[in-house]
Amino acid sequence: MPSGLFQSFDPAEPVPASYYRNGAPHLVRDPETLLDGMNPQQREAVVHAGSPLLIVAGAGSGKTRVLTHRIAYLLGARGVQPGEILAITFTNKAAGEMRERVEALVGPRAKAMWVSTFHSACVRILRRESKRLGFTSSFSIYDAADSQRLMALVCRDLDLDPKQFPPKSFTAKVSNLKNELIDEETYAGQADNAMERKLAEAYALYQRRLREANALDFDDIIMTTVNLLQAFPDAAEHYRRRFRHILVDEYQDTNHAQYMLVRELTGGASGQAPKKTVDGEFVNPAEAALAEIPPAELCVVGDADQSIYAFRGATIRNILDFEEDYPNATTILLEQNYRSTQTILSAANAVIERNSNRRKKNLWTAGAEGTRITSYVADDEHGEAQFIADEIDRLTDAGDAKPGDVAVFYRTNAQSRVFEEVFIRVGLPYKVVGGVRFYERREVRDVLAYLRVLANPEDSVPLRRIINVPKRGIGERAEAMIEALASRERISFPQALLRVDEAYGMAARSANAVKKFNDLMAKLRGVVESGAGPAAVLEAVLEETGYLAELQASTDPQDETRVENLQELAAVALEFEQEEPVEGPDGEPVQTGLPGFLERVALVADSDQIPDEDGEGRGVITLMTLHTAKGLEFPVVFLTGMEDGVFPHMRAMNNTKELEEERRLAYVGLTRARERLYLSRAVLRSAWGQPSYNPASRFLEEIPPTLVDEKRTAAAAVPSLKSGGVGGSGGGFGGRSAGTGTAGGRRSTPAAGWGKNAGRMKDRPTVTLAVGDRVTHDRFGLGTVMAVSGPADDAKATIDFGAEGTKQLLLRYAPVEKL
DNA sequence: GCTCGATATTTTTTT
DNA sequence: AATATCGAGC
Numbered sequence: 064m065p066s067g068l069f070q071s072f073d074p075a076e077p078v079p080a081s082y083y084r085n086g087a088p089h090l091v092r093d094p095e096t097l098l099d100g101m102n103p104q105q106r107e108a109v110v111h112a113g114s115p116l117l118i119v120a121g122a123g124s125g126k127t128r129v130l131t132h133r134i135a136y137l138l139g140a141r142g143v144q145p146g147e148i149l150a151i152t153f154t155n156k157a158a159g160e161m162r163e164r165v166e167a168l169v170g171p172r173a174k175a176m177w178v179s180t181f182h183s184a185c186v187r188i189l190r191r192e193s194k195r196l197g198f199t200s201s202f203s204i205y206d207a208a209d210s211q212r213l214m215a216l217v218c219r220d221l222d223l224d225p226k227q228f229p230p231k232s233f234t235a236k237v238s239n240l241k242n243e244l245i246d247e248e249t250y251a252g253q254a255d256n257a258m259e260r261k262l263a264e265a266y267a268l269y270q271r272r273l274r275e276a277n278a279l280d281f282d283d284i285i286m287t288t289v290n291l292l293q294a295f296p297d298a299a300e301h302y303r304r305r306f307r308h309i310l311v312d313e314y315q316d317t318n319h320a321q322y323m324l325v326r327e328l329t330g331g332a333s334g335q336a337p338k339k340t341v342d343g344e345f346v347n348p349a350e351a352a353l354a355e356i357p358p359a360e361l362c363v364v365g366d367a368d369q370s371i372y373a374f375r376g377a378t379i380r381n382i383l384d385f386e387e388d389y390p391n392a393t394t395i396l397l398e399q400n401y402r403s404t405q406t407i408l409s410a411a412n413a414v415i416e417r418n419s420n421r422r423k424k425n426l427w428t429a430g431a432e433g434t435r436i437t438s439y440v441a442d443d444e445h446g447e448a449q450f451i452a453d454e455i456d457r458l459t460d461a462g463d464a465k466p467g468d469v470a471v472f473y474r475t476n477a478q479s480r481v482f483e484e485v486f487i488r489v490g491l492p493y494k495v496v497g498g499v500r501f502y503e504r505r506e507v508r509d510v511l512a513y514l515r516v517l518a519n520p521e522d523s524v525p526l527r528r529i530i531n532v533p534k535r536g537i538g539e540r541a542e543a544m545i546e547a548l549a550s551r552e553r554i555s556f557p558q559a560l561l562r563v564d565e566a567y568g569m570a571a572r573s574a575n576a577v578k579k580f581n582d583l584m585a586k587l588r589g590v591v592e593s594g595a596g597p598a599a600v601l602e603a604v605l606e607e608t609g610y611l612a613e614l615q616a617s618t619d620p621q622d623e624t625r626v627e628n629l630q631e632l633a634a635v636a637l638e639f640e641q642e643e644p645v646e647g648p649d650g651e652p653v654q655t656g657l658p659g660f661l662e663r664v665a666l667v668a669d670s671d672q673i674p675d676e677d678g679e680g681r682g683v684i685t686l687m688t689l690h691t692a693k694g695l696e697f698p699v700v701f702l703t704g705m706e707d708g709v710f711p712h713m714r715a716m717n718n719t720k721e722l723e724e725e726r727r728l729a730y731v732g733l734t735r736a737r738e739r740l741y742l743s744r745a746v747l748r749s750a751w752g753q754p755s756y757n758p759a760s761r762f763l764e765e766i767p768p769t770l771v772d773e774k775r776t777a778a779a780a781v782p783s784l785k786s787g788g789v790g791g792s793g794g795g796f797g798g799r800s801a802g803t804g805t806a807g808g809r810r811s812t813p814a815a816g817w818g819k820n821a822g823r824m825k826d827r828p829t830v831t832l833a834v835g836d837r838v839t840h841d842r843f844g845l846g847t848v849m850a851v852s853g854p855a856d857d858a859k860a861t862i863d864f865g866a867e868g869t870k871q872l873l874l875r876y877a878p879v880e881k882l
Numbered sequence: 883g884c885t886c887g888a889t890a891t892t893t894t895t896t897t
Numbered sequence: 898a899a900t901a902t903c904g905a906g907c
Contacts, residue, residue, distance in 0.1 A: 154896045182897045206897080281897055316896075375895060475893055477898085497895090531883095538883045573883095666897065690894050712893055728894080751892070752898050 094140030097132045097168070101125075108395045109133045111362075112141065115329075115389035117314075117382070118364040121426045122411070122734035123402030123696065126364055130310060131161060133362065134176070135168035137308055145175035147307040149328070152180055153316055155667050157694065161312070177306070181321050182281065183666050185288040189279070190654070192291055192298055201658045203278040203519045204665040208503065210234050210280045213524050217268045221261070228261050237266050241282035242318040242376035244289060246270075275555055276522045285320040292327040296349035303330050303356045313694075314365030314385075318376040326388070331358020361389065367422065368415050371690060371728050373720075383422070400426045400734075402696050404433020407740050410766045411733040417765055418723045426734070435772040436740045438763070440780040443747040444478075444704075448485040450743060450775075451701050455491060455684065458699065464739075466492050467682015470697040472689050472732050474710040477750075478703065479686050486684065496687040502664060506614070506625040507632055511664060513604040516557075516584065517591050518657045523556040530560075533613045535580060541573040583607060597660035598636040605629065636660060689732045700736035702729075705744040706757035729762045742771075746780045838879045 098106045108118045108129045120126035134150065137143040152158045158178050166173040177184060186204070193200040205213065214237070215230040223230075240250055247267040254263040273280065279287060292299040309329055311317070317325070330353070365382045373379070386392045400408055408426040415421070437454075441447035451471060458464040471482055476498045486493045501507060509532050512525035531537045548566045549559035563569065563577040590603045605611040611629065614622045639660050654662050685697070689710075704710050710729070715721035733740065742763060747754055759777070839845055 152896085157896080180897065204897095207895085284897080313896085372895070374893080477892085480898085534884080536883075540883075688894065690896085693896085714893065724894090749898085 094136055097136050097139065101129075101132070102399050104395050104397050104399070105129050105132075108397070109136050110140075111393060111395070112360070115360070115385075115392040116362040117385045117392055117394045118362065118397060119382075119394060119422065119424070120364050120366050120397045121400060121424050122366065122369060122731070123400040123426070124397035125399075125401050126312075126397065127161065127164070129397070130312060130362075130364060131164040131168060134161075134165050134173075134308075134310065138169050138172070143308060145169075145172050147305065148176040148178075148310070149184065149306040149308070150176060150178045150310040150312070151184060151325075152178070152312045155180055155183070157312060158183075180666070181317075181324070182284050185284045185324070186662065186666065188288055188302065189284065189291070192295075195295060195298070196287065196291060198274065198277050198279075201277070201519060203276065203515055203522045203525075204284070204662065205273070205278050205280040205524065206502075206665060207234075207281065208508070209278075209524050210238070212528070213272055213280075214265065214269055216524075216527075217265050217272060221264055221268065223261060223265070228258070228265075233262060233265050236262055237269060238280075238282050239376055240266065241280075241286045242320050244286055244320050244323060246286070246290075272523075276524065277519055278522055278524075282320070285318075285324055289320060289323050289327060292324075296347060296353045299327060299330075300349065300353045300356065302328055303353065303359065306359055308360050309362070311361075311363040312365075314363035315367050315370040315379055315382045316365070316372050316377045317381050318378060319381075322378075322381045325361070325363075329359045329361045330356060366424075368418070368424065368727055369693060369731050371693065371724060371731060373724050383420075396424065398425055398427060400428045401430075402737055403428065403734060404431055404738060406433045406435060406770050407733060407736050410436055410740070410770050411730050413767055413770075414726060414733065414762055414765045415730040418726055433738060436742060436766070436770055437774050438771050439741065439743040439774045440759075440777045441743060441745045441775070442780050444481045444745045444749065445485070446780075447703060447743050447745045448481045451482070451703070451741070452485050452489045452491055454701075454741065455699075456489070458739075459681075464699050465681040466684045468698040469701070470685040470687070470692065470695070470699070470735065471701045471703060472687060472692050472735070473703050474689060474712055474728075476688055478709075482686055482703075491684060492682075493684040493686055496685060497691045501628070501631070504625070504628055506610075506628055510601065510604060510610065510629060510632060511661070513587070513608065514597070514600060514657060515661055517587055517600065517604075518661055520588075521555055521557055526557055526560070529608075530580065533609055536576040537573060537580060541569060541577065544569045544573075545577070591657060596636075596640040597657050598633060598640050600657060601633055601636050605633075635664075639663060689728050692735050693731050696735050696737055698737045699739045699741075700732070701741045701743060702732045703743050704748070705742050705760040705763050706748065707760055708755070708757045709748065709750075710760055711762070726762065729760075742766075746777065 098109060101109065105125060105128070108116065109132045118126070118129060120129070130150070134148060137148065138145060150158075150161060152161060158180055162173060162176070162178040165176070165178070177187075179187070189196070189202070190200045193202060211231065211234050214234040218225065218228060218230040218233060240246075247263065247270045250259075250266055251263040254260045273283065292302070306328055309325065311325055363382070363385065367379050367382050370377060370379045370382075381388075386394060403411075403426075405428050408428060412424075412426055415424075439447070439450050441450055455464070455466065455469055458469070459466060471493075473479060473482075479495050479498065483493070483495065502511075509529060512528040512532075515522055515525040516529065527542065530542065544566045545559045545563070546556060548554075548562065549556045552559065552562070552565070554562075559566070560577060561581060563574050563581075566574070569577075587600070587603055587607060591600055595603070611626070614626050614629075689702075707716065711722055711725035715725045744757070744759060744763070746756060748757055749755075838848060
């Protein structure tokens with residue numbers, strides 16, 4: 064029998080019934096072996112019982128391992144039933160991974176746990192409780208683009224000047240309000256200037272339209288669930304009795320609504336006492352029942368230093384104030400890092416330390432110091448990409464890395480282009496993650512809109528999207544007439560569409576087009592009613608609407624890709640259809656058929672595309688934004704575009720709060736690297752078609768110079784200023800300020816006017832020194848470096864020259880050479 | 883009603 | 898540079 068597996072318990076302990084579900088006991092790990100190889104803090108986090116638990120998990124501290132082992136321990140050692148566990152993550156990918164890893168530990172009974180995202184958990188609850196909330200269980204889910212479109216319609220209906228009241232900003236504001244759990248009525252009461260009153264009006268109409276369409280937007284999903292739990296004590300009771308253990312991952316990314324949701328589900332947080340009369344009687348008997356349920360055991364995991372979604376309403380407050388929200392909470396700090404070299408960790412620590420008001424944390428590793436971080440200053444973004452391509456080539460040739468080990472990070476999606484160009488040219492395999500996402504592509508959204516209308520005929524947003532796609536002669540004017548009919552007859556837009564004949568002033572040709580459209584939809588509805596699955600319905604849509612035919616007939620090369628995307632969508636539908644219907648634990652409704660498919664598509668963004676480690680293959684280089692990189696790790700990481708204005712982003716630079724968020728983003732980026740870390744920047748970068756000179760990112764200066772090996776410096780990057788023959792940029796231009804021209808097939812770099820190094824004429828490239836390095840000085844002779852301080856390109860060193868004494872030197876000017 | 887060309891607009895975005 | 902949006906003209 065393999066060690067670590069056993070079949071019986073200590074006789075002193077009763078065997079938990081959970082071990083014998085489904086008949087015969089299966090091989091179960093001794094729960095204590097779950098603690099093998101863990102450090103003391105991790106163990107404590109796994110076994111802790113009896114009070115709310117906050118696990119402050121630094122980057123790479125084995126967070127997921129702790130969470131999964133904690134769940135396994137709950138099941139194995141504490142007799143918890145799988146059905147009593149609710150584990151919440153932010154992404155479907157994270158949820159899937161967690162479930163998989165728990166299943167590997169405890170076997171198939173893990174299936175009965177709820178491991179899901181905030182949104183899918185809430186949708187599940189809402190489908191079950193939809194009746195009491197006034198919509199049907201087949202409600203539609205509006206994503207950001209749908210919300211946008213609906214708000215645009217609403218603003219138009221209210222005759223709002225789009226210049227003065229931009230629908231886009233209204234959408235964002237409504238989203239923020241919902242994240243703060245402020246509903247339209249409450250907001251109407253507090254709006255006190257012209258703009259806010261208009262917003263209140265738009266908010267109210269927007270909500271009305273959603274209800275009419277039997278739809279909820281992303282933010283509603285959370286807010287409505289909170290409202291449900293607060294308004295219906297018996298509903299709250301059901302879920303509180305059920306979920307006795309609630310685990311929340313990435314707690315630093317929760318917004319207020321999600322925070323309240325966790326509180327409502329857990330019960331027992333401070334300030335939760337139900338209303339009582341003066342005699343101590345409960346006002347509401349259902350609340351009395353609720354009050355008797357002891358609070359669930361709450362365990363949240365997070366790292367305030369990795370909070371990078373404040374711009375979407377996430378609030379660090381939730382993690383910082385956890386101990387106040389849950390007064391008897393225990394906090395465990397995980398600082399030991401199992402991912403990166405000490406060099407990388409020291410750099411990350413040094414950067415994040417500049418943020419104010421943070422809980423002090425010091426990542427450390429029992430592992431190696433590792434190689435120094437490589438920095439590189441390129442002439443322009445092409446040079447930067449070229450350097451990275453060359454370096455990856457070098458690493459792979461030397462057998463130090465496979466392409467799949469390498470990730471290239473950047474601040475904004477637009478920066479990926481140059482890397483793609485260069486990688487294609489030199490033949491490096493790569494994959495860009497993110498950017499325009501699959502489910503946001505026009506053709507995918509068009510076709511899904513058909514399916515949505517078929518699933519929910521009252522949903523007017525997708526209906527209006529496809530009413531004239533492909534073009535069938537129902538223009539703006541015709542649409543306006545239908546709308547007029549709808550408001551005249553006080554019916555919905557979809558209903559008005561069916562009564563075209565009553566539309567006043569509609570051209571015969573338009574009316575005929577609408578009728579043909581109605582016939583088409585009726586025919587498709589017939590396909591749905593015949594019991595066809597999502598894949599068959601999708602195929603019917605593609606055929607009957609002529610959508611596919613139009614794309615295939617097109618000469619636009621883009622349309623070829625579109626056909627492929629639709630094929631992929633059809634494949635997804637087929638896959639969904641053939642999935643064995645996962646039985647919801649204890650008969651929870653699980654959506655199948657068209658509504659099920661649409662729900663899947665609405666709640667699953669495609670983070671699926673992060674290249675997996677495929678055992679055999681050498682993998683591909685991963686290109687992505689820093690935001691997308693959170694939670695991942697790679698042996699080799701290139702952090703690119705390290706320039707003020709790019710990263711930190713220009714719009715975050717004059718605001719301390721936003722700058723601190725950028726710094727956390729830098730921290731996230733740095734801590735993704737396991738072994739090798741590269742920091743690169745370009746002196747000249749073309750952004751929005753305009754070339755601009757960017758100074759070094761302030762984050763670079765925050766990394767101790769001793770940790771960095773400057774492979775190419777700013778001095779080398781400015782041809783006209785350098786004396787040595789370092790690097791192969793444009794070639795020398797004397798001392799002249801060269802304009803933007805072409806030299807050696809590459810754009811050259813004007814000399815004047817950039818950064819703090821301008822004016823440093825004719826000196827050698829700044830040496831990078833580390834403590835202990837031996838140097839020679841033109842005047843003082845041999846010396847040993849005692850200390851180094853200051854930012855990389857402005858570093859000072861303390862050097863012991865023996866008989867000549869110990870000198871403080873500014874390396875930028877000092878005539879020192881490394882030996 | 884549709885197409886073309888001028889004009890404005892660009893962060894990040896797990897759901 | 899690339900794309901979305903808008904208005905004029907067919």
